[in-house]
Amino acid sequence: MSRLAFLGPHGTFTEQALRSLPESRGAELVPCAGNPAVLAAIREGRADAGCVPIENSVEGAVPPVLDGLVEDPPLVIVREALLAVRFALLVRPGTTVAGIRTVASHPHGIAQTRGWIARTFPDAEILLSTSTSEAAAQVARGEIDAAVSAPVAAAQHGLEVFADDIADNPGAVTRFVLVAPPGPPPPPTGHDRTTLAATTENRPGSLLGLLTELAVRGIDMTRIESRPIKDRHAEYWFHLDCSGHVAEPAMGEALAGLHRRCDEVRFLGSYPRAVGSAGPAAGSGAPAVPLSVAGKSEFAAAEAWLAAVRTGGCG
Amino acid sequence: MSRLAFLGPHGTFTEQALRSLPESRGAELVPCAGNPAVLAAIREGRADAGCVPIENSVEGAVPPVLDGLVEDPPLVIVREALLAVRFALLVRPGTTVAGIRTVASHPHGIAQTRGWIARTFPDAEILLSTSTSEAAAQVARGEIDAAVSAPVAAAQHGLEVFADDIADNPGAVTRFVLVAPPGPPPPPTGHDRTTLAATTENRPGSLLGLLTELAVRGIDMTRIESRPIKDRHAEYWFHLDCSGHVAEPAMGEALAGLHRRCDEVRFLGSYPRAVGSAGPAAGSGAPAVPLSVAGKSEFAAAEAWLAAVRTGGCG
Amino acid sequence: MSRLAFLGPHGTFTEQALRSLPESRGAELVPCAGNPAVLAAIREGRADAGCVPIENSVEGAVPPVLDGLVEDPPLVIVREALLAVRFALLVRPGTTVAGIRTVASHPHGIAQTRGWIARTFPDAEILLSTSTSEAAAQVARGEIDAAVSAPVAAAQHGLEVFADDIADNPGAVTRFVLVAPPGPPPPPTGHDRTTLAATTENRPGSLLGLLTELAVRGIDMTRIESRPIKDRHAEYWFHLDCSGHVAEPAMGEALAGLHRRCDEVRFLGSYPRAVGSAGPAAGSGAPAVPLSVAGKSEFAAAEAWLAAVRTGGCG
Amino acid sequence: MSRLAFLGPHGTFTEQALRSLPESRGAELVPCAGNPAVLAAIREGRADAGCVPIENSVEGAVPPVLDGLVEDPPLVIVREALLAVRFALLVRPGTTVAGIRTVASHPHGIAQTRGWIARTFPDAEILLSTSTSEAAAQVARGEIDAAVSAPVAAAQHGLEVFADDIADNPGAVTRFVLVAPPGPPPPPTGHDRTTLAATTENRPGSLLGLLTELAVRGIDMTRIESRPIKDRHAEYWFHLDCSGHVAEPAMGEALAGLHRRCDEVRFLGSYPRAVGSAGPAAGSGAPAVPLSVAGKSEFAAAEAWLAAVRTGGCG
Secondary structure, eight states: EEEEEEETTTTTTTHHHHSSSSTTTTOEEEEEEEEHHHHHHTEEEEETEEEEEEEEEETTOOHHHHHHHSSSSSEEEEEEEEEEEEOOEOOOOTOOOOGEEEEOOHHHHHHHHHHHHHHOOOTTTEEEOOSSHHHHHHHHHTTTSEEEEEEEEHHHHEEEEEEEOSSTTTTTTTEEEESSSOOOOOOOSEEEEEEEEEEESTTTHHHHHHHHHHHHHTEEEEEEEEETTTTTTTTTEEEEEEEEETHHHHHHHHHHHHHEEEEEEEEEEEOOOOOOOHHHHHHSSOOSSSSOOOOOOHHHHHHHHHHHHTTTOOO | OEEEEESSSSTTTHHHHHHHHHGGGTTEEEEEEEEHHHHHHTTTTTTEEEEEEEHHHHHHOOOOHHHTTSSSOOOOEEEEEEEEOOOOEEEEETTOGOOOOOEOHHHHHHHHHHHHHHHOOOTOOEEEEEEHHHHHHHHTTSSEEEEOTHHHHHHHTTOOOOEOOOSSSSSEEEEEEESSSHHHOOOOSSSEEEEEEEEOOOSTTTHHHHHHEEEHOOOOOEEEEEEETTTTTEEEEEEEEESSSSHHHHHHHHHHHHHHSSEEEEEEEEEEOOOOOSSSSHHHHSSSOOOOOOOEEEEHHHHHHHHHHHHHHOO | OOOEEEESSSTHHHHHHHSSSGGGGEEEEEESSHHHHHHHHHHTOOEEEEEEEEETTTTTOHHHHHHHHHHSOOOEEEEEEEOOOOOEEOOOOOOOGGGEEEEEEOHHHHHHHHHHHHHHHOOEEEEOOSHHHHHHHHHHHHSSSSSOTTTHHHHTTOEEEOOOOOOTTTEEEEEEEEEEOOOOOOOOOOEEEEEEEEEOOOOTTTTHHHHHHTTTTTTOEEEEEEEETTTTTTOOOEEEEESTTTTTTHHHHHHHHHHSSSSSEEEEEEEEOOOSSSSSSHHHHHHHSSOOSSHHHHHHHHHHHHHHHTOOOOO | OOOEEEEESSHHHHHHHTTTTGGGOEEEEEEEESHHHHHHHTTTOSSSSEEEEEEEEETOOOOHHHHHHSSSSOEEEEEEEEOOOOOOOEEEETTGGGOEEEEOOOOOHHHHHHHHHHOOOTTOOEOSSSSHHHHHHHHHHHSSSSSEOOTTTHHTTTTTEEEOOOOSSSTEEEEEEEESSSSSOOOOOOSSEEEEEEESSTTTTTTHHHHHHHHHHTOEEEEEEEEEETTTTTEEEEEEEESTTTSSSSHHHHHHHHHHHHSOOOOOOOEEESSOOSHHHHHSSSSSOOOOSHHHHHHHHHHHHHHHTTTTOOO
């Protein structure tokens, strides 16, 4: 992978997450204007892969990314990264409290620091920017007084950190995923996640049937979102994260079951769970309870028994 | 198959059922004293296969046969036959109504004609025999006056039919099965039955879990019985008949699922359903509703999709 | 209750079970020829209640009793008794081994001692009687040489015990129930059993739906039997025993759920579980796991919450 | 209700939705700075009720509203309104194509017109505002050139409509809800919706259990969202919309079941479904299939049967 797309400009949290991945070493990083643009760059061949946020421990799922993943042509997730999101207030050097009358950030940055801003600058005007890094650039250009941004953006834009760790819920973690065109999934590590989306008939019990396909094979589901399908009233894509890898029998059987049951299933990738970091993804990926029905050895034993029975052994 | 065991003596309903099967042509038929003796003869190599009743449309399951099937070494069902059970009252030639003071039959024969006997011979003494054919032999020996038996037993024992079709519920059908040591099952015909037994943890919901393994793969269950496990208080073998064949993906996957979930699973055979005859087996074998989730083509399509996804196709 | 019916003649296991119940004190015990006759005597007002066997730890359910319970007019179970079934071989005083050439019993008595008889008297002729007590009477009358019977029948018929405890599976326990016309059920004791029967559409998943009504309310099912419905091909009554009492919210809600879902539901009684005795009924009535979802206090709390929410409280 | 809060300033879609409700007649409408501020105004008694958007047919759920609804003290939904969201591009009178270099709107307005803007003004700079109405105000003040806004905002701010119906997905509908402190819910109309949120143990199958409580009572679920619980890793509020009213037996029983099963359940209101309007809410509120198990008459019949059984009737 030599060209990797991300939400620009340089200095965004997405770039930070992308740089934490081994794939970024030696790669050309291509900033794009928006997450949909990142996915488009991959689909159109202008990038070999791209990094997008998919879930935040405070804000929840990132809807445009979920919606973009199920568009055509298909894309799959090949890796994930967890990033502790730390917000700082950046100003031009020498700015005083009295000089801060306008504060800008990406809507997510504003949402996560709204309480702090209201307490600290009750009279400041709040403005929205297309990225936290763009907000910092606006401060550098003198258009606004302060930006809620990643601390690293200070150096990039010649600003200074007026206040650090200003998030209302410290410890927020965002899960980013590296997305690429379909190809053989990374080999199973034993601690993998599988992401998928499915649509099903809109009638009572249809979601229950879908979840039963997972539960009966002991698959642990760690996230579910419903997203309306554009132009189809009252129909939804259900987006799910599960523990396990498509190469494993339990997950393979469950996916085949979903394929038979659902109107459409999108396999969105099997990839190693990010570790060594707190956060929603790591937390929800480590099931509170081991596989309820059977692990790999039970699946193998059952396969061996079935093969014997089918060929006339006594089982 | 050259030696086939059955419940003797000659003239029983079991012999009639066995003679209706193609396997009986040219075979030596070996009468045994009781259904357990039939199963023992197969297990001990004194017979190559044997015929036993498993279910009657009026009387229900035949418990000693169910219990015998799950003993060791394993046995499997390779074919089934449906027999309309028609009872007649057999007497010595010249017997008059006034001369019928004792009536004998196998307990099942008595149970299915009790109303008719009570109305016709309210004062007769009822006696039990070890088979309907043995009752006829007792009449021939002059030990009792009348036997409830198959009409064919009249010729065998030099008796005459005093009254025919005397069952309280006319149209009773008994399902018989041909049992043999394990071997490759008969090939699927598209109208097959699979018989199995399973034990599971004795806790709320465990039977529900077992049935979910079938339902989630669209397997139609046509019979269920619970039988206490000897020497284990409050534990049961669940005996099930299902539509489908172990060679088919849906049934294979369901059996493997049961193997993972249950303490013990006994595969008791996949074999063609008997047709051209009314009765419980034919009736319950023809599911009122087609497979609810998926048929063979959907299973094949799901397998193909899964293989593509696992190797990097776009699914 | 002044007139209580039971399977006669005097000396049967059923009479023993009936005499163990407080209801038998001061009552007139009415012997009947067969369990169906016991049920008929209650339905026709010739008895106020009656005792019938419903389940044996070795032989399983007693089909004619199950079938008889769902006939009309309705009957309900008001009490149960567990009886350790101990078989003895009874002979006329002075009988020697060489003098035992014929052995008789009720089919269940023969079934449970078959191995012992075959080892001890390999050449004896086996005969069937309508009850174990009747077999003892036949010995007393000199018609046969030995009877498999309850030890208590020896005194009744002037016989002596040739061998005691001859069952192939010692420790067999039979569960008997006292049946009466519908009336207010005995009050809950906290250790109750509810017996019911239900029919449901014959389609894949219908039994699963039925069991889900129980499981979702945490009801523990301790026995299930399917019995063909006379004259209706491939349709079944499912007979169930559950832990709990109809007066309790969980059981009431589950029964109401079954009533909505099933073609027909028969409430066959809520009554105290028999205790102080080993056996299948006691064993299976003591759930291995406490109610999985909720006990009484959770039901009460949920009712209170719902009432608050419905009237505008904040829940 | 005399004081009703909404997302201000005047001219927002939320105000339009609120004005469509009968409760707005004669009421004082109180503009607030953000949806969280609307909820706070109700909780703190500064407003008697308030209007917030909960779901958009294109953008999906509105996360801060979902999160705000489950905070304390409790609030409930008492009514809903559907509003067809029609976007127009508003400019100062006389503005020409060449004069449009900056375009502003609320992030949702930008998201839903991004394609049209990119095609029509590929070189325009996109800016974000805190509401569509505020964007119009910015145009009026001369700070930016054009606003994506509701057409009604033109008159309010002295602007003119440069282009109307510019949404990329025409036909988008937003569902708004009127929220108030707990009180008796509006009486059932037969076409009601119940909104609730629940948290459950984080283990395989727990969501399945939650949905089974609904499905087993035939409750149709029309929306599900999972939202991370702040400060609790890997735990979620599941937000659900269902068809039916808390006063009905099926919904009451299901809610009580959830109360027993879940760590916490929030009843968020039963209220009439909005009709006469296309859109996701109307569509998903009209179940594709009638109640699968039982309707009101079956619930009533089951209650009557249960009452009879409990008091000794024959059921």
